[in-house]
Amino acid sequence: MIDGSAIWAQGMVQALARAGCEVTLVLKAPVRTGRLVDPLRALPGVTVRSPHAEGLFDAPMAPRHAAAILAQIDAENPHDLVVVRGRRLAGKLAMGPLAGRLWTYLTDVPQSAGEFTASAKAELRRIADASRLLLCQTEELRGFLEGAVPATAGKSVLFPPVVVLPSDLEARPPGAPGGPLRLVYTGKFAPRWKTYEMTALPRMLGVRGVDAELHMVGDKIHEDPADAGFATRMRTALETGEGVVWHGGHPRAEAMRLTASCDVGLSWRDASMDASLELSTKVLECGTLGVPVVLNRTPMHETLLGTDYPLFAATEDDVLDALTLIGKNPDVYTLAADRCRTAAAGFTLDAAADRLRTCLSQVFPEPSPAVLAVKDRPLRVGVAGHDLKFFTRLLDYLRSRPDMEIRVDHWPALKAHDEKRSQDLVDWADVVICEWCGPNALWFAARKRPDQRLVVRLHRFELYAPWPKQLDIDAVDQVICVSPHYTDLTRELTGWPASKVVTIPNWVDDAQFDRAKLPGAEHHLGMIGIAPSRKRLDLALDVLEELRRDDPRFTLFVKSKLPWEYWWIWQKEEERAHYEKVFRRIRRSRLLSGGVVFDAYGRDVASWLRRIGFVLSTSDDESFHLAPAEGMASGAVPALLNWPGADTIYDARWIHESPAAMAASISTTVALNRWHQDGAEAKSQLEAAYALPEVCARWTDLLAG
Template sequence: MIDGSAIWAQGMVQALARAGCEVTLVLKAPVRTGRLVDPLRALPGVTVRSPHDEGLADTSMAPKQAAAILARVDEESPHDLIVVRGRRLAAKLAAGPLAGRLWTYLTDVPQSAAEFDTAAKAELRRIADASRVLLCQTEELRGFLENAVPATAGKSVLFPPVVVLPDGLSPRPAGPPDGPLRLVYTGKFAPRWNTYEMTSLPRLLSMRGVDAELHMVGDKIHDDPSDPGFSPRMRTALETAEGVIWHGGHPRAEAMRLTAAGDVGLSWRDASMDTSLELSTKVLECGTLGVPVVLNRTPMHERLLGADYPLFAATEDDVLDSLTLIGKNPDVFTLAADRCRTAASDFTLEAAAGRLRKYLAQTFPEPSDKVLAVKNRRLRVGVAGHDLKFFTRLLDYLRSRPDMEVQVDHWPALKAHDEEKSQALVDWADVIICEWCGPNALWYSKRKRPDQRLVVRLHRFELYASWPKQLDIDTIDQVICVSPHYNTLTREITGWPSSKVTTIPNWVDDSQLDRAKLPGAEHHLGMIGIAPSRKRLDLALDVVEELRRDDPRFTLFVKSKLPWEYWWIWQKDEERAHFEKVFRRIRRSRHLSGGVVFDSYGRDVASWLRRIGFVLSTSDDESFHLAPAEGMASGAVPALLPWPGADTIYDPHWIHETPSAMATAIATTVSQNRWQSEAAQARTQLKTAYALEKICHQWTDLLTP
């Protein structure tokens, strides 16, 4: 059959092969036609397995059986990654031997928060935990998943539909229709796809003086339990409706040839599908072929084609108006065709292969001769700590390296651990990394072997505690600080020699954060984390209050836990008094009321930052402050007050002496239309200094001196 999932499988195999992979395609159904499969068998490096022909499956392969067959195929010849489409199958694979190697393509997820019940969230969390990568068709789907299922954050990447023109097929010649207006629909026939309503278009257009014919391609007529009469009604219309030419099912190449012979594609659907998080491949295929498309107006389609695209339609009358307009106005037809062609250029096979090459390089780093030369085997790296939230992506990177083995000693609490497990790590590891200079660093420093390296990463929290003073620095090979300022402070406070203390900045996952901004972002200020009081939300309010006196579009978005959610903060009288005063001010201020939005704390920072144009840092003190850097990676402009050491981390261009100066700089940047250029400058600086890949390489060099 020709449907979206079959076309997706064909495009995915072609893109993987072009990206340099050896690909095994396991078919879920018996082969009844070679329309889609035969071209894949001819590709070098591609193997097509048909479990039905091999006697491994019956006629209906349920997810449980499919999971068992995939495990068997993998056992014969282990694979590095397993790409799977479909939530039910992915859920089965998540509990099996392929977990950890899954690259899961998610489409069949609930499309609204109301449908996302506890069971669905739990299932998707299990899938996310078992997946190395989650492939999302659209930015809308990625953001929705990250908000609903936090485990998907950091693993979700964009992989939009792939459009491949068959060999020898040329796009539609440029220019307006010559003769009858030829409408084209290819795909399945189903109620919400408005395919029955489409069959009336030629007759209704003729009543408006537009000569038109409708070419419909496909052989899959949906049986709808809620409308038993749909299937016979649809078939009758295909066979008898005025101006309708039904071509039946065809190989994809022929279906696309019929599309290229048309003038306008139809992707007009029921309004209930306007909230869909998926992008129709048919729309992109039409664009590649130079055929403009009638489709519903949605935010996703507006971003794809522009808000002024002339062929958006919600009702039958809208469709008729659009088709009448282009049937009589060549300029409108040319505009629509150009928009569709330009939009489709980002969805080519080469573009898909390029995305996959990038994701493959991130997932499978090249081994280092330097690492292998240390022991003539993989380097054994142990990581120990009670809280690894600042080390997650570094840990993922170390685990992904083919020249390293990694074990983790996760302490349940700051001072609590399994001594037997910790000693086993001492006995095994070549290098031990202590995340936090706390009780873990003290314990390991007393037990490390003479031939073993011990690296300790120190944060602001520990520097002013007692643990560094108790540490025998002679047992430590290297102490890592995240900024030059805290490097200096650490040496001043502890007296440790400079040879023992080095700076490796915090990492920023620039690839995950680099997402298209939403409209209006230039007027949106962002602040991530407002507790304790030294984060100085009150100074951020000074900024937004001054901005809103002249332009009420400026809004402050705060993504944070609230202070009373931290017991150790809320029990302090001075903290409670500070925040009570702040929230009272927000309620009572004429300019702040309605101008401050509190968003829930969560891991969906990358999605949240799409709406943010400026990220503020108004703290009294920070060791690094990751929020402005994350904002820079997202395409936001950083705005900082001069807390100690800020100028050793961020360019002085982004640092302002007072909240008033910060407000003036923000207003000027927007009013002079410099926001985009400033954001581009900030993003370039971020990638140069703090990009994840760059920091990972610094850690690799540190572990193998």
């Protein structure tokens, strides 16, 4: 069967092969036509497996059967990664031996909050946990997934459709149509794809004085349970419709040649599909071939083609108006064709292979000679702590290294752990990393072997707690602080040897934050985390009031748990009084009312930052403050008050002495159209200092000794 998923499989195999992988394609059905598969068999490094032809299976293959077949094939020669399309199959694989190696391409997910049942969310969470990467076709789908299923955050990467043209295929020559307007549709014939309504277009355009013919390519006519007569009507219209030429099924290359010989592609669909988070490969193929497309106006299509694209259509009258317009106006036709051609340029096979190479380099880093020189086997690294939220991506990285073996001793609470498991880690590891300088660090320092190295990562929280004073520093090889200021402060308060206390900054997964900004972002301020009161939301409100005096478009978006969600904060009378005053001020202020938006706390920060142009840090003190750095990675401009040590982490140009000075700087940046330029500069600074690959390299050097 040739449909969107089959075309996807062909493009994915070609992109993986071009990225340097040896690829095995496993077919879910017997081969009835070689139109898609035969060209793949000829590619070097590609093996096509047909379980039906090989006698491994002899019936229609359900997801549970496919999962068993894939596990059987993998057992013969284990694979490094398994790319799978579809939620049902991924759900089965998530519970089997391929878990952890899945690169899951999700398309059939609920795409509205109403459809997102508890069972659907649980299944997607299992899939996310079992997947090394989640490949998302569009930015809209990635953002939706991260907001609905927190486990997908940090694993979701953008992987748009791949458009592969046959090498001998020429695009449509530029220029407006010279004869009858030749419309083309390729694909399945189904009610929501408006294929029956399309067959009436040549006759109705003739009434408007536009000579047109419709070329339809495909042989799959949908049997619709809700409309038993659809298949009969559709076939009759294909065979007898006025001005309709039905070409039947063709190899993909021939279907694309027919498209290139026509003037306008049709991708007009039912309005119920406007909320789809998927992008039609057919639209991109038409654009690559120089053929403009009639399609529904959606936010995704507006981003792709521009809000003023002339061939957006929702109703039959819209379609007729658009086709009449370009049938009589060559300039409008040329504009539409140029927009589609430009939009499709980013979806080539080479672009897909480059994206895959980037993913492969992150998931399978090269071994370090420095590490391998330490032992004649992988270095054994243990990680122990009660809360690893600041260590997650570092842990993923260390686990992916071929020259390291990782075990985690997760403590249920700050002072609670399984002593036998902790002792097993002491007996096994070459290096132990204690995340947080708490009871875990005291326990391991008292029990480490003489030939074993102990690394402790210290945060602001522990520095003023009793544990550093109790720690046997002679048993510790290195203490890691996340900023120069806190490195100096730790040396001063503890008296530990300066050589043992070093700085490795917090990491920012810059690739995850590299997403296109949404319109209006330059007027949007962002704060991530407003509790406890030393985060100083009140000072951020001072900034916002200054800005909204002159321009009410400025808005403050706050992504945070609210203070009463932290019992240890809300039980303090002074904390409650602070926030009661702040929220009363927001409600009563003429300038602030309507200018502050509170968004739910969650891991979907990268998606949220798409709307943010400036990230504020108005705290009394911070050890590092990751929020401005994450904003910089997204292309936002950081704006900080001068808390102690801020200038050791961030460039002085982003630091301001008062809320009024901060507001003046933001206003000037926007007024002088400098926001894009400043955001690009901030992003470059982040990548040079705190990008995940840079920080991971420093940890690798540290662990190698």
